[in-house]
Amino acid sequence: DAGVIQSPRHEVTEMGQEVTLRCKPISGHNSLFWYRQTMMRGLELLIYFNNNVPIDDSGMPEDRFSAKMPNASFSTLKIQPSEPRDSAVYFCASSLVGGKNTEAFFGQGTRLTVV
């Protein structure tokens, strides 16, 4: 298995531009998480999908952020318009939630820089 695949690995964009981050979860996993990591705030959960349905988006910082999961093998996180304070590493993780098994596996992350 290739693991969780994220793209792009690095993104540099200008303030005000739209940014789309992509994630392919591990095949067979039914839950997908988007996290943001900064030095100041650590690893923050932005949104959580289960069976392609958004279950909890309370971590999404504001309306500029949106996430979709159109099918079990693909998810996007979009920021429009982007701002310098959005600069961070964004991780996608997937897991098979069933009983005790909520072990999540992470992608390599997307390092976003907004200038």
Added chain:
Amino acid sequence: QKEVEQNSGPLSVPEGAIASLNCTYSDRGSQSFFWYRQYSGKSPELIMSIYSNGDKEDGRFTAQLNKASQYVSLLIRDSQPSDSATYLCAAPVRDSSYKLIFGSGTRLLVRP
């Protein structure tokens, strides 16, 4: 109160010593707990999971869980410089869903 709390460190230990990393959690309903290791510039990597009270050993790593005290720890025996990383504790927290929440991480430095 944060849902999952860790001391940010850094925790500095000499090579060969035992490193002890601690984590507390607020949701008494949490049933499973995870330790991740994150090297600088890399993504978190799952190294241990524990579901029952007591100890679970895997090589040089031992996870300890005390549900009554809402406390989970990770012991690293015979610490090596390659163990130097940030260690993240995680637990699924149930409010409207079982979302996986991470502590802020403890930075471990193993001195040669």
